[in-house]
Amino acid sequence: MAFTRLAARSTVGARLALDAYRSIDPEQIVVTAERLARRIGERFPASGLASVSRAVLDVVLIGAAMFFLATVEVRVKRRRALRAIHELRAMAQVIDRHPPAKDPSVARTNRSATASSPARVLSRYELVR
Numbered sequence: 001m002a003f004t005r006l007a008a009r010s011t012v013g014a015r016l017a018l019d020a021y022r023s024i025d026p027e028q029i030v031v032t033a034e035r036l037a038r039r040i041g042e043r044f045p046a047s048g049l050a051s052v053s054r055a056v057l058d059v060v061l062i063g064a065a066m067f068f069l070a071t072v073e074v075r076v077k078r079r080r081a082l083r084a085i086h087e088l089r090a091m092a093q094v095i096d097r098h099p100p101a102k103d104p105s106v107a108r109t110n111r112s113a114t115a116s117s118p119a120r121v122l123s124r125y126e127l128v129r
Helices: 002-022 026-043 049-097 104-108 124-128
Strands: none
Touching: 026 049
């Protein structure tokens, strides 16, 4: 029993760790880039590489911001399309689960049709298959 709890915890932990690698945390990028710039400045203090690394950091961050802004429209459209597809799939599932013209219970009973009943064009064999 303890093994199953441990396995469940490790599975959840592994899933959370995997999710961390599926998204980019902008704050972590900035922290890592600043740490790298500090390390360069500490290792090569007289070379001026620290100012170069900070300039490169600025360029990278500006590029990332431009990329984010350029892809906003695509991400919004994708999100809308996925929501619409989900709604259509849900409606299709309801229709698939409850087809009004293919009701096998009608074939088993001798009920008479009403004025509002759907047209029953399928034979007993077609209804059951």
